[in-house]
Amino acid sequence: MSDYQRTSAIRFRTKGCNGVGNMNYVQRGFFWVGIYLCLVLTPLFVLLLAPGLSGSGFWWDFSIALGFAGTSMMGAMFVLTARFRHAAAPFGIDLIYYFHRWIALVAFIFIIVHPAILLFLEPVFLEDLRISVISWHMLAGVISLITLTILMVTSLWRQQLKIHYDAWRIWHTLFAITALGLAIVHIEGVGNYVSSPWKRILWAAISACCLILLLYVRLIKPLVLLRHPYRVEQVVKERGDAWTLVLRPQGHSGFTFMPGQFAWLTLRNSPFALKEHPFSISSSAMQPQEIQFTIKELGDFTRRIKDVFPGQTAYLDGPYGAFSMDRHPSSDYVFIAGGIGIAPIMGMLRTLADRGDSRSLLLIYAYKTWEGLTFQEELEKLKEHLHLRVVYVLDTPPDNWQGESGFITDELLARHLPVAMNQHEYYLCGPVVMTAMVEKALRRQGVPLHQIHSEIFNLA
């Protein structure tokens, strides 16, 4: 029995990864979208069903409604980023984080428009905002707005402002709590639309929910992680400035995962330190007792991966992600990787090899140079165990290179994709620009959109 087939006897446990599972994911997706909309829209419905004061003009009340909506959307951000595995499963957590970015921008616009309309209608209100006369609840509103503005600027332009990711995460959380807390103080203080006791209860409940979520994410979850440590077994140098960390659970059974999923990794810190980073699992899902991450030296954190030494303690929060062939059963698969985007695809290939899979597989793997091609030797070895064809696409090929070079173009895809391309599932992982370009090229080749799966691993 080969190395890859050795572990195929291990029972593989994942939920919803058969044909019926696909349907379940769609239903579950709609269910969680419904829950999110209820959370965000409830305060507006309450306003609609039980209006408070008599009308003060359309634009006045419109601006008040936007203020309420923006605040409830801010509250819902805590739910979005709490990483509830069941809620994230139908979408993939990368999509939820991108949704968080965009919906935060929408909420910010609503909240900015709220005082803008009021000041436009009643410029005299500016007088009430002078520091000598400002009321405490108005001050809370102003500080909330300033905090929120800082939050948005530092999030949208973090890299341009050269803010370290770890520091940004801590300040992002603190600013978010401050902005929401002060917005609720502002609403309660103004009191016009929350006069009845049950409306006050509603806002108190929203505040309590946010507080509970905060306790769960920042206290309970890290405590659980602390009790489930991992040990770094090996740090292996790979081609292309990449390193593979081999981790084993210590005193617990670890977790099972679908091939292609990822986890948040904490190194050199306690889980309370908020210094965790998402990485794809590059090892086989059939060997959950030995989890591997292959990490390329790209940023502040990843450049220090080589300094990790065997015996160090690590913590893993996972598995997450919807990028897995187990979610979309097919007769054959096509994988397209760019750079270190090979990591989750390697996890899938290793899993398929461990399962003794005989389906037809095509890997198109784009990289800068032949020498730097991560997993070069192992891919050649995998060909002996799988019905796998590998097409390397090099940016800077060596002089005697006979293979493909340049970008993954329509012509290149036409040369290598199987004839019955509609019968395959396509998995793309790489830089955002490459993924978008290849996705469009696949569409032009006639691949249905629902058969193209991608993951954006630039969550930071």
Add this chain to the structure above:
Amino acid sequence: MRLFLAKILALTTGILILLLAAMFAFFQNY
């Protein structure tokens, strides 16, 4: 596609909320 989907979902939610806010303002002054 995933980036686009995230944008569309956020935009749709935003428009829905905007409509509800307008409805509230309308009925408050009806």
